[in-house]
Amino acid sequence: MAIWKDSTPAKPATAPNPAPSSETDNAPKPASFDPAPVREVPSSPSPSASSGSRAAEAPLKESVIAADLTIEGKIEGTGHVRIAGRFNGDVNVQGNLTIETGARLSGGVRAHKVIVAGELEGNIESAQRVELLESGALTGDVKAGVLTVASGARMRGQVDFGWSDKDAPAGRGDKGRSGTKPDADA
Numbered sequence: 001m002a003i004w005k006d007s008t009p010a011k012p013a014t015a016p017n018p019a020p021s022s023e024t025d026n027a028p029k030p031a032s033f034d035p036a037p038v039r040e041v042p043s044s045p046s047p048s049a050s051s052g053s054r055a056a057e058a059p060l061k062e063s064v065i066a067a068d069l070t071i072e073g074k075i076e077g078t079g080h081v082r083i084a085g086r087f088n089g090d091v092n093v094q095g096n097l098t099i100e101t102g103a104r105l106s107g108g109v110r111a112h113k114v115i116v117a118g119e120l121e122g123n124i125e126s127a128q129r130v131e132l133l134e135s136g137a138l139t140g141d142v143k144a145g146v147l148t149v150a151s152g153a154r155m156r157g158q159v160d161f162g163w164s165d166k167d168a169p170a171g172r173g174d175k176g177r178s179g180t181k182p183d184a185d186a
Contacts, residue, residue: 110127
């Protein structure tokens, strides 16, 4: 036992060859050690990355309603939503909505991108993009910038796509739609 105070801590005698800890071990690191911190990198840049908004700082998170759940209510917020179960209520998100095969949503939808592989009973309003997949069924009206319908998909309702509010000429919005009368002089 030493009479002077040792500034280095004594190694425990009971633990043979302990694994080095990066927090407490001040020994020199091997040449292959990379001290750079690990960062999560989004797979694709956010569309709002140039706007400087808070959404551009981190990728949007995804919330999931599991296949064995039935939920009633309202979903609002920022982020992506994936429904694999059943949801009764409106969905209003600043992100994407995905309705999985076998899932069912009854309610109105507002989202950037809507992918329907299950069943949707309700209207889709002001979406940038709507994809109706082969297994998808939609009962309701759709208002979107872009609409993609796969062979075998089913839909019952009216559709407006490719028009922005400033592009649509006055009085022309209902011409040629099923269930409406064209402008005709009597």
